[in-house]
Amino acid sequence: MGYPIIERRRVLAAAALGREPGVPGPDNPQESGEAGGGPLRAVAGEILDISPHLIIIETPEGVQERLVIAPWATAWHGGDVAPAGLPVGSMVMMRTLREGRVVERIWADTTRITGTIQSIDGRKDLTVELDCGPHRGHRTVVIPYRASGRLQVRHPKFEPGYLFDAIGLRQEGASQALLPATSQPPYPARAVPPPPPAYAGVQQRIAGTATWSDTFDEEERGAAYPMLERSDTGCADAGVSCAGLPYLALGSLLQIRNVCSGRSANVPVVACGCLAGRFCDRCVECDTSPRGRIAELSPYSYVELGGDLVKGCFNAQIGLG
Amino acid sequence: MTRVLESQLPILVVLLGLGTVAKIVTVRSGGEPGALSRLGPAVLMPGRLQAPALLLCAAVEAVLAAGLALGTHPFFRWGTAAFFAMSTYVLLELRRRRPDAGCGCFGEVSSAPVGLRSIARTVVLTGMSVVSVWAPVTGWTAATGMSWLTAAGVLVLAALSPEIEELLDRVRYRAPCEQRPGPAESATLARLRASGPWRAHRHELTSAEPYDSWRELCWRFFAFRNQQQDDVVFAVYLSGRRPAVRMAVVSGEDSGSSLPEYSPVSA
Numbered sequence: 001m002g003y004p005i006i007e008r009r010r011v012l013a014a015a016a017l018g019r020e021p022g023v024p025g026p027d028n029p030q031e032s033g034e035a036g037g038g039p040l041r042a043v044a045g046e047i048l049d050i051s052p053h054l055i056i057i058e059t060p061e062g063v064q065e066r067l068v069i070a071p072w073a074t075a076w077h078g079g080d081v082a083p084a085g086l087p088v089g090s091m092v093m094m095r096t097l098r099e100g101r102v103v104e105r106i107w108a109d110t111t112r113i114t115g116t117i118q119s120i121d122g123r124k125d126l127t128v129e130l131d132c133g134p135h136r137g138h139r140t141v142v143i144p145y146r147a148s149g150r151l152q153v154r155h156p157k158f159e160p161g162y163l164f165d166a167i168g169l170r171q172e173g174a175s176q177a178l179l180p181a182t183s184q185p186p187y188p189a190r191a192v193p194p195p196p197p198a199y200a201g202v203q204q205r206i207a208g209t210a211t212w213s214d215t216f217d218e219e220e221r222g223a224a225y226p227m228l229e230r231s232d233t234g235c236a237d238a239g240v241s242c243a244g245l246p247y248l249a250l251g252s253l254l255q256i257r258n259v260c261s262g263r264s265a266n267v268p269v270v271a272c273g274c275l276a277g278r279f280c281d282r283c284v285e286c287d288t289s290p291r292g293r294i295a296e297l298s299p300y301s302y303v304e305l306g307g308d309l310v311k312g313c314f315n316a317q318i319g320l321g
Numbered sequence: 322m323t324r325v326l327e328s329q330l331p332i333l334v335v336l337l338g339l340g341t342v343a344k345i346v347t348v349r350s351g352g353e354p355g356a357l358s359r360l361g362p363a364v365l366m367p368g369r370l371q372a373p374a375l376l377l378c379a380a381v382e383a384v385l386a387a388g389l390a391l392g393t394h395p396f397f398r399w400g401t402a403a404f405f406a407m408s409t410y411v412l413l414e415l416r417r418r419r420p421d422a423g424c425g426c427f428g429e430v431s432s433a434p435v436g437l438r439s440i441a442r443t444v445v446l447t448g449m450s451v452v453s454v455w456a457p458v459t460g461w462t463a464a465t466g467m468s469w470l471t472a473a474g475v476l477v478l479a480a481l482s483p484e485i486e487e488l489l490d491r492v493r494y495r496a497p498c499e500q501r502p503g504p505a506e507s508a509t510l511a512r513l514r515a516s517g518p519w520r521a522h523r524h525e526l527t528s529a530e531p532y533d534s535w536r537e538l539c540w541r542f543f544a545f546r547n548q549q550q551d552d553v554v555f556a557v558y559l560s561g562r563r564p565a566v567r568m569a570v571v572s573g574e575d576s577g578s579s580l581p582e583y584s585p586v587s588a
Binding site: 005008009011012013015016017018195227229231232239244245246247248249250251252 | 497499500502503505506532533534535536537538540542544552554555556567568569571
């Protein structure tokens, strides 16, 4: 089943039910800038040259772009650094203003490591093997000794079978976990608690936490959604969530609102979020969200909704776009 | 007097049978692994033995039910009495050691924490099975000549069963259709083929098998092609015995602001 068919589902479903098909992208661009600063755009690429005021990158299409670094801009590369201190050659994701010309925040070589712990080896630097779900395979990450204490405080069950979620750096082909992205759920990955009892009557908006993952295609704007029918997706782990989500399909349009920044966008469901559904955690980015991950966004969508990659989540509401 | 002795046999057979079926269904449907860890005697077992323990329990119940229904051998009669006496002890132990766990007597329907009513029920069942030990006829024969004593037994057990309230609550407060796992795709396709819109448009389609099918909220969609290579999409509501069916024809080049060619119709 190819992408054209999945994208067409939205048009066909809208025609059959007599509703508007909806358009992916930010909602009401004029209003979405209520947090200040107008619409955001995510730009990614490899640094060719950087100075305190200017960054030159090569985008994934191979185009060189010159962007102005705002005076208030900050950068992250394993820790907060000055933008000019970023190494040439690193892959950056940037939050930009003014049609993608002015850089406000830079994340360099940032990766997110989410999965179920398979094995842990090592004495000082730990090597952790993770199962990242049926679509993403296995991944091996290194936890340097200096970060292991900080990670284990938020991951008290540091043993096989439990979930792991951290943010780190991608360096020389290997991933280093540096910061915990959440408080580890206390249950084993295969024992997700049931959603709270739901009563008849459709909820218009569902609240929870929205996270990001770097396992999407480059420049893809989309989300992985946990509540998909197992028979439609061929994913035996789908359809699990503790947030009381409605069933949707690949190709459905989700309206996601970042409660913290006030921005909202229509994001298509492009992947099965079977791993996100296993996390029954909260986001405390701007308030305490209800439990459960409602969407796992691609980095582009996440940044354009005003999320900070290093914080790992934002409080979100979803509706059907 | 003999009518008294055999009066409770049919109840025991039916309850043991129900228990077997409910336990097997619970293990088969499984839900999430870990769901069993909140149920029944299985909770007292280590994780990997929980499903086998529940199945073993179901097998014992099935054997006892068959023995009571078809024979008069004292082994099954005393076995049933011993089974319920042991269940009483297990429930007491469960209540003491895991007050949060359900009894699992009827699979996951019995997920409410073990209360005095569940324990009283196994005591009553033990009493019934002891009375039935000396019944002269098989359970099958007893079922053909039921008396008011049987009805009284059913009433007592119904009053002691928290599962009945649980089932009523589930019917009254069902999760909305959007959040329930839907029926199988083939079952929905069969409903579509029994509907009026399908019969009206069947002859236009190039193939009776959909090229794409997906579920969104409470609708399942089936996409077909017609002879002009346009997309014909049917939407079937997933709830109800004669569900609403809608259809639209979308031209092949259309990729956005489409208007349905036919007005929505329902079956």
